[in-house]
Structures are given as structure tokens and as C-alpha cells.
Amino acid sequence: MKLRLTIFFTLVGFVLVSCASADPPAASTSANNPPVPSGMSDSVSLIVAAAADLTPAFQELGTLFTQQTGIEVVFNFGSTGQLAQQIAQGAPVDVFAAANQSYIAELEQDGLVISETVALYAQGRITLWTRADSPLNFETLDDLMQPEVTRIAIANPEHAPYGVAAREALESVGLWEALEPKLILGENVAQTLQFAETGNVDVAIVALSLSIAAGDDGRYALIPAELHNPLDQALAVVSSTAHETEARQFAVFVNSEAGREIMRRYGFILPGEEPIP
Template identity: 30%
Template sequence: MYVLVAMMLVFAAGCGNSSDSKSDSQPSGAASGSSDTNVSNTTPAKRVDLTISAAASMTDALGEIEKSYEAAHPNIELRFNFGGSGALQKQIEQGAPADLFLSAATKNMTPLIEQNLIEEGKELTLLTNELVAVVPADGKAAVAALEDLDKAEVKKVAVGIPESVPAGNYAKEALTNAKQWDALQPKMVQAKDVRQVLQYVETGNADVGFVYKTDALTSQKVKIAFVVDPASYSVIEYPIGVVQATKHPKEAEDFYDYLQSQASLDVFIKYGFTVPK
């Protein structure tokens, strides 16, 4: 009897140990470990706003480039600050936020480089342009050369402010070389940027205006009266550069590189710019 009871106790103990052992062999946290494998560690790319200070004459081309670039880079928002290159230069010198600068003249980029406000090795001449004189598409004044600006029917001649608008400075050079700048002062209407010059001619507030070829091609309300002799003014170059103070250097450099891609250059050419060789 005692032997039978003892055997039963040993058997029960053995079953208990076997159950504990099986339980211990179960991996700890197996259920939670299984669910962890279904959790993605990928986080969406952080949105970045890039501010591009650009010459007003680049408005249309950059508008098209903006669409294609943002479609390929959904986390990037391009914000353009268009204006006269001289005014944009001053803004950058005074600490206004900007990640890239696209100027319509080297004279507005060079001071920024000299002040170390442009990233070293991240600036170059991207494009070139031409200066033309435009008149209203339905204009009656016969204008075919600089000399025609003296005619009585030409009452207003629009130019960008030479000190801050490169197109205005190029026009001043050409008119000075033709010995007409001083004589035409009573007729002069100055504008804050080249697009305002275009607008003055479109609305009939000026009989003639000096703009870039690229601006003239964007409007059906004006026509090119004549192409200004390129020998009479400095070469029109468009330098671009990454601003030293950018808070998004990688994204700024990526867009800087994209502007040099064939896809971007094709857009610029479409709008009348030329690519330096």
C-alpha cells in the first residue's frame, strides 16, 4: 500500500516537471515578436521648403521646372522670390532667407561670392540671353532701331531701373554707346524689374520697352521691334549659386544640380534662353 502511494507521488511529480519544462521552452514574448515583424520602420521624408531668389525673367521657365521637380520630389516645396537681380542681391546681403540665387547678371553674383555668401564651388554660369526692344502688338509707331526712339510718336520708353535691374543696365549701356541715354531721359519710364517693363508695353503705358528675348516670347500683346546689337552691351549671363546660409544644403545642392540637367536646360531653351558652350 505504502509502495503504491509512493509510486503515485513520484509519477505526479514527474508530470508536473514535464509540464514546467515544456512551458519554459516556449520563446518569451513570441506573440509580441511576431507582431513586431509587421510594423514598418519607414518614416515619411520630412517636408523641406526651399526658397529660390531668381531674376524675374526666369519666371515662366522656372514655373514649368517647378512642376516636374516637385512631382519627382514630393517632400520638396519650391518657393520662388522673383525680382530684379540687384534687389535680390541686397536681400541676401541683409540676411533674407534664401537657399539658391539665380541672377540675370554676374555683377550681382560676384559681390556675394566675394563676401562668402555663396557656397564655394557651388556657383556657375547657367544661361545667356539677348536684349530686344518690344512695342505693343497693335502699335502704330514705326520703330526698327535705336535711332527711331527720337521720333515724336514715341512718347514713353520703358527700362528697368539700371542700378537694380540688369536688363535696364544693359539697355543703358546700349543707349549710352549710341549717345541717346541722356537725350531720351524726358521719355524714360523706369520699372522695378523686366516683367514690369513688359507690362508697361502690354498695357500701352509705354510705346517701347527694353526686355530680354525670353520675356518678349512669353507675351502675345507685344512684338519684337528689333534686336539690340549685342556688341553694344555686356554679355548677358545668368549665374546661379547655392547660398552659404541655407538651412537645407543637401536639398539646395540637389536642386542646383537639377537645374543643370538636360531636362531643365531643354525647358530654358524652350523659353528662349541659350546655354553657354
């Protein structure tokens, strides 16, 4: 099934995509299915700013969280750097899940996130992705030098951690300068995948999570982890939240057994687990 991702950016307000159902089922009381806290307002709605690579995983995770807690979750997916800038400028956000822990560290230094809620939740990977009907085949980065390849998409490394990883990988194999004229920059890694899905580029370097979610619509090859710095991803509750209790619940849920199961299915390496070579 083709992954449909539409990301909107604005510093004045968000166009938000809700992943919570309108009428969540009653929560059970098992250890992995916590009850709805007594006295919690039915009108609570969390705003979670999340890196674009998290789109399929967090949409699924958010739905499950709402089912188990009754707390609605509304996501704003985008480039980590742009989301961090929005938070720094006072955008209404309860939880921030970044694609690189350095952005969380910067916000923490400025007092914009609650320090005790800062936590690593995943390590991401990058892939070479192309449409299933493409006549081109990509197994390694060297395949990008095929003369038939004229357009290559990566996320903008100025503000997208997955774009930084793509640039580092190309630099590691000595191809950055040769391929830079062919690069098309996406505002975030989800838009980068869209360029390849629509045939506007020959191939894209994107997140493994998005490659998995795209399913049979494309083919992908995992780029060796040693070619780029680790994509250590962290989250935190934003200091200005009006729903700190509920925001803390969501932050903890991401690293819960149920949350980790979802993240693992989308290819993320979880804290305490060994990465794939």
C-alpha cells in the same frame, strides 16, 4: 497668352509664388528623371530668389523639378540687385539665380554663397517690345527717335542688370542723352514689360525671355548683342540654407538636360552654345 507677372519686394519677408503642384506625380527612375531620394522629408520647401527675367522659365522648370524630386520650390522673383541686398541682410533664401554673375561674385566674396555651387546657367538678351495693337513699329533702336514716341520703359539700371544692358545699348548708338527724358524706370524687367503691356509706355526694352512668353500680345525686335556687355547669368546655393542637399539638387537641375531644354525655349543662350547675332 498675356504674361501675368506680379513682383513684390520687402526686406522683412517675401510674398512668395509657388510654382510646385500640391500633389506631384510619382517620379520615374530614368537618367533625366531622377528618383525621389529615400528618407527625404515631404515638408522640404526651397526658397529660390530669382531674377525677374527668369519668371516664365523658372515657373516651368520648378514645376518639373517638383514632379521629379518631390521637393517643393517657392520663388521670389525680382530685381537682381534688390534680391542680392535681401540675401546680404539675412533673408531666408536657399538658392539665388542672378541676372548678372557679378552679384553672385560679390556674395561669394562675403561668404554668403557656397563657392563650389557657383555656376553660369545662361546668357540673356534684350529686345524692343511693344503691344501687338500699337501703331508704332520698332525694328532698331533708331526707331525710338520717332516723334510719336513719348515714353520708353527700361528696368532701373541702378539695380537691374537688364536695365544696365538697355542703357549700354542706347549709349552705344548715341541715343542715351536724347532719350533719357522719355525714360520710365521699372523696378525690374518684368515690371518694365507690364508698363508696355498696359499701354502706359509706347515701347519697352525687356528680356527676350519675357518677350517670348508674352506671345501674340506683343511684337519684339532683338537688340544686337554687341551693343551691350554680355548678360552672363549665374546661380549659387546660399550659405545659410537649412536645406543644402535639396538646394544643390535644384542648382544642378537648372543646368541639366531637362533644365537647359526649358531655358533654351525662352531664348536664353546656354553655357557652351553660341549666341544669336
